[in-house]
Amino acid sequence: MALPKYTEPHYRIWHYFYLFVCGCVFFFLIAPLFVIFPLSFNAEEFLVFTDGMKRLDPDAFSTRWYKDMVYGTKNPWGLAAKNSFIIAIFATIGSIILGTLAALGLSSRHMPYKGLIMATLISPMIVPLIISGVAIFFFMAKVGLAATHLGIILAHIILGTPFVVITVTATLSGFDHSITRAASSLGSNPFNTFMKITLPLILPGVISGGLFAFVTSFDEVVVVLFLAGLDNTTIPIQMWTGLREQLSPTILAVATCLIVLSVLILLTAELLRRRSERLRGINR
């Protein structure tokens, strides 16, 4: 942002100070993530930069913790990753189906008690996770679903649907309902209209809501801590245990993989957002 030539000196100083503060905040936001990356290639078992690493000595770096993560004996990461993916995928599918249907209903002009219902559907996002965890645990224990995959999947559907409801409702806010009426008037049944007209148009919102639901499930630890048994361990649970007991560099290797995953998700979400804005004709 270039300043005009006539800017007074004290304002100029103030402006550079402002940019400096912004720079510091951006650094504060992003820098902690980059600490993990080099340390996960540490050859030693310490979580600090060794002297060798500071000299950029190649011997001070190794991929042993990545090998440990994949091949290590009695390492729980394999099972945890499998469980995490299974649970997250099914929870995402469930959230998308329930959330999209609800968003379609909520966006209708005719919906009664819209505010109250919206507040109810969003509530899992607002209620502190610890309370959700306690309540869901009581329920799952009562119906015998504690320590099962199904129980955790259902719990994550509860936590994931608000995101789908919000994103799909937002996409539908710019939706031109006359095109579905046009489809009906041309003889299409409601199901076909939805599949051929509505869904393709709201798909970006559905997918980005699904991404939120996926990340929520994949990253969720509070509720799982209450629900999971030994067979249902997930990546967040293993990280939680590892961080509580002993910080080993293997955790940093896992963390690096998770950061790479989140970069991919971020890129997908960003592309979808732009596509959605283009489809809805919003040009900013």
Next chain:
Amino acid sequence: MSSETQKILSTDGIPLEESLKKAEKKNKIKAFLLVTPLLLFLIITYIVPIADMFSRSIDDKMVTNMLPKTYKAMEQWDGKELPPEEVFEAFYLDYKILVKNKTAGKLQTQLNYEKNGFKSVLKKLARKQKKFEEGNYKEQIMEVHKRWRNVEYWRAIKRRAPAYTYSKYLKGVDMYSNEDGKIVQVAEDRRIHRILWSRTLEVAFFVTLFCFLMAYPIAHLLATLPMKYSNLLMICVLLPFWTSLLVRTASWMILLQQQGIVNDFFVWIGLVADDNRPEMMYNKTGTYVAMTQILLPFMVLPLYSVMKTISPSLMRAGKSLGATPAVAFFKVYFPLTIPGIGAGCLLVFILAIGYYITPALVGGASGTLISNQIAYHMKSTLDWSFASAMGLMLLTGVLVIYWIYNKLVGVDNIKLG
């Protein structure tokens, strides 16, 4: 011509108004049916269990169910003097069953909460009662231990008669109902919960404040920069937002440890001595720093979306009318951003007040919050009714804030990404 005949009819002869109403109703039902699956699912698996936490938190049937005969016999007793023979007999019969089923331990613990020293008395009775003879149980029980002659112990049993109690809520604010039924505070050195409540509020407040102070300038920068730069900088906000909470907490654990990079930096610039590195983790500092960084994106995004809509010409107009940049900012720009500030602050505050993972990992003993206490009672002491009571107290607070949020911003205005 009467007004009746003026009504417009649709092709099938029904008045248009009626026909429209019918269609409207059909649409209403259609919309509602779409919402129904999720609504039912949430009500069954989520809303009802939360409501159920309430009944769990006031449930005190355990003792009532263990001593059914005793409480029936006690109905007549006024509690002034020692109870009559029937009560002693009923208590003996109830207790005998408990000892036989090996569940007497629970009763001993529960009654000991009510009256200190009850446990040993009951344990002795459990041993001796096997040799009891039929008849005159009052004498036989009083022979076992002299405390059975003390009416206080019988009153303690009677106090546990109601099947419902609000004592867990009192315990949550460090109060209890004493032997005379008055509500008093617990001893000063045992008032742990009030410290936790005030610390939770304090941490939530300051984290919100720090987030606001840091988010405002960068949201402003993001909103005023040309698109191609701001998109790039937006990644700095969105990448932490999408990254696992545990990963971010782990990175703070590495940064803040005593041999960590932050301490290295302080030593390097000469702020602290190498052999006197400050402890920055496992205390409140760690909680503040990590929570602020983790919750910052939740403040930036609502602020950004509001600032994006403010036209830059407003500031220019203010300045051209003679305002200094500072005056133009505070009189024109700042008031326009208040909706965003409200949204961001309430969102961050709500999230911070219920935070669990980060305080548990970097908080240590002096940095844990009310959520950690709830988890502790759920997992370690297994006092689920107390955990439920504390959870509901927290929930009430959050719902009040949520309600304000809804009034000010509206939940359907929440934007993500």
